[in-house]
Amino acid sequence: MGTPGFLPMEEFQSLLEQLSQCGYRCVAPQVKDGALLFETIEHINALPRGIVQTQAPGRYQLQQTDSPRYFSWANGPQALKPLTFAPRENLWYSEVTAEGGLRFREAPTETEPLAVIGVRSCDLAALKLQEQHFQGDQLDPYFTARRQRLFLVAISCTHPADTCFCAATGDGPEVDSGFDISLYETDHGYFVSPGSINGEAIVQRLTLEPGDAKAFTQAQKEVTDSAAQQLRQLPGEDLQHSLFTNLDHPRWQEVAERCLSCGNCTQVCPTCFCHSENDVPDISGTKTGHERQWDSCFSPGHSYLHGITLRQETSQRYRQWLTHKFGSWHEQYGRSGCVGCGRCITWCPVGIDPTEELAAICTPPSGKEN
Numbered sequence: 444m445g446t447p448g449f450l451p452m453e454e455f456q457s458l459l460e461q462l463s464q465c466g467y468r469c470v471a472p473q474v475k476d477g478a479l480l481f482e483t484i485e486h487i488n489a490l491p492r493g494i495v496q497t498q499a500p501g502r503y504q505l506q507q508t509d510s511p512r513y514f515s516w517a518n519g520p521q522a523l524k525p526l527t528f529a530p531r532e533n534l535w536y537s538e539v540t541a542e543g544g545l546r547f548r549e550a551p552t553e554t555e556p557l558a559v560i561g562v563r564s565c566d567l568a569a570l571k572l573q574e575q576h577f578q579g580d581q582l583d584p585y586f587t588a589r590r591q592r593l594f595l596v597a598i599s600c601t602h603p604a605d606t607c608f609c610a611a612t613g614d615g616p617e618v619d620s621g622f623d624i625s626l627y628e629t630d631h632g633y634f635v636s637p638g639s640i641n642g643e644a645i646v647q648r649l650t651l652e653p654g655d656a657k658a659f660t661q662a663q664k665e666v667t668d669s670a671a672q673q674l675r676q677l678p679g680e681d682l683q684h685s686l687f688t689n690l691d692h693p694r695w696q697e698v699a700e701r702c703l704s705c706g707n708c709t710q711v712c713p714t715c716f717c718h719s720e721n722d723v724p725d726i727s728g729t730k731t732g733h734e735r736q737w738d739s740c741f742s743p744g745h746s747y748l749h750g751i752t753l754r755q756e757t758s759q760r761y762r763q764w765l766t767h768k769f770g771s772w773h774e775q776y777g778r779s780g781c782v783g784c785g786r787c788i789t790w791c792p793v794g795i796d797p798t799e800e801l802a803a804i805c806t807p808p809s810g811k812e813n
Contacts, residue, residue, distance in 0.1 A: 446659045448651030451632040452511060456487045458596070461648045462558040467594055470526075471560035472519060477505060479519030481526070481559065491516070498604035498785065500794030514561055514628050517604035520790055522566045522713030526559065527573060527589045531736040534585065534720070538730040550732070552588035562597040562622065564615035565607075565784040569713030571621055575776050576716050594641060597622035598633075601665040606785030608675035608798060614782040616669045627662040634659050675785070675798045678805045682779070683770040685805035690762065694803045699758035701793050706739030708787035708795075709764065714780045717745060740764050765797060765804075 450458065459469050463485070472479040473489050484490070490513040497504045498517065505516075533550040540546050570590075577586035600609075600616035609615030618625045623642035627634040634654055637643040679685065709715040719738040724731045738745055741760045746753040754760050772780035781797075788796045 446654035446656045447627075447634040447636045448646070448649075449632055449654045449658075450635050450649060450651055452630075453632075454650065455513070455633065457649055458645075459484065459487065459560075461645055462594065462596075465556075465645065465648075467556045467558035469558045469560060472514075474505060478503065479505070479516065480521050484560070487513070495602065496604060498606045498789045500606070500788050500796050501791055502794070503789050511630050512628055514598050514626075515602045517600060517602060517607050518563055518565070518784055518786065520711045520786060522711070522784065522786070523559065523562065523570050523593075523595075524573065524713050524715075526557065526593065527570070527586050528577065528716060528737075529585070529589070529735075531734065532585060533723075533732040533734050535733045536730060537733070550585075552585055554588060554592055556592050556594065558594040558596060560596045562595050562618075563600055563784075564597065564618045565609045565612075565782040566713050567595070567597060567618065567621040568609075568612075568614035568782040569784070572714045572776055572778075572780065572782075573716065594645075595622045596624045596626065597638075598626040598628055599666040601628065601669050603669045603673050604785055604789070606675070606788040606796075607673050607783060608677070608785060609783035610670040610673045611675065611677050611798075612779065612781055612783035613680075616673075617663075617666045627659065627666070629658060629662050631658075634662055675796075677769075677798060678802050680779070681773050682801060682805050683773050686766045686770040686801075689804050690766070692804045694800060695758045695762045698761055698795060698800055699756065701795055702741075702757050702761050703792060704741045704757045704760055705792060706741040707790045707792060708797075709739040709741060710737065711786040711790045712768075713782060713784060713786070714768075715739070719744065740767070765800065769797075769801060 462469050469484050470481045471484040471490055473482045473484065474491050474494060475482060479491060492513050493508045493510045494516055495506050495508055496516045535547060535549050537545050537547050577583040597618040599618045603616060622638040624645060625636045625638055635646055635651060637646045717738045717740055718735050720733065720735050722731050723734045740763045743752050754763055768780040
């Protein structure tokens with residue numbers, strides 16, 4: 444593969460315009476309420492130019508710099524998950540007919556083409572896991588409809604947060620698959636590569652300059668260096684055996700004394716898919732919607748079965764989350780459910796770090812084997 448074509452910084456607007464002309468509504472990270480969130484965008488002036496971030500356990504802060512770059516940060520609280528697996532949605536309705544009977548009908552699905560700008564490698568890996576779950580043996584039409592409308596413009600990461608560990612999970616920071624267009628950012632613009640037929644069609648509509656091989660090598664080095672900057676590690680790739688042989692480890696109770704069971708970690712996690720389903724009557728009394736909404740294994744209702752809450756203690760709920768995410772996912776999906784984005788660390792109100800908990804639970808004392 445040769446050096447990709449180059450899109451100067453001042454021409455980035457043309458990418459948004461071409462996507463719009465092809466029928467896509469563009470969304471991109473923008474500063475809102477002190478965080479970076481995906482919002483509709485029509486002009487590059489709305490992008491977070493010069494924004495950098497500080498992330499640490501229980502801490503997230505944005506700072507403005509004079510950098511010309513739009514993507515010199517790691518991630519915000521929102522991944523791709525809300526764009527494919529809606530936080531709350533109606534699956535079907537029942538309504539009273541004029542004859543007094545009941546009629547059932549499916550809820551409409553969203554079909555508007557959506558282009559997402561600035562997707563990171565960890566979130567592409569998370570999307571692949573979500574696809575395995577929602578498009579496996581039981582096809583979910585709502586997820587599928589949203590996934591099919593997505594056009595993904597991904598960018599390799601050069602500014603990891605202190606909470607990032609995607610290099611340890613093998614999911615970044617370089618974008619290598621699952622995208623329609625990939626970008627490498629420099630101070631002067633972007634090296635652009637298509638990753639799909641739809642992506643190729645958009646790239647051909649752009650006026651790209653010949654890419655400079657030396658500058659491209661430097662851009663790749665920045666991504667490689669960002670992997671080396673990540674200090675958090677995991678005590679192994681497949682932790683299923685270590686976790687399930689330590690179900691009575693005292694660390695579960697220790698972390699429970701700090702954990703609030705708030706579920707923040709599962710809400711920001713790009714791969715968690717737990718949900719509840721409820722019937723929501725209309726105020727008219729003639730119509731009821733069957734609603735699906737995000738749930739969490741930290742909520743009491745998640746383990747409620749026939750009048751009994753099976754996991755009544757916080758220690759049991761945290762153990763359920765960690766053993767499933769890093770252990771039994773290997774049986775279900777062939778890999779861990781963690782992509783190393785670090786959001787669970789940043790957005791935990793008390794700063795619990797799963798990499799520390801895993802190290803304490805899974806790493807045997809010196810001279811012993813787990």
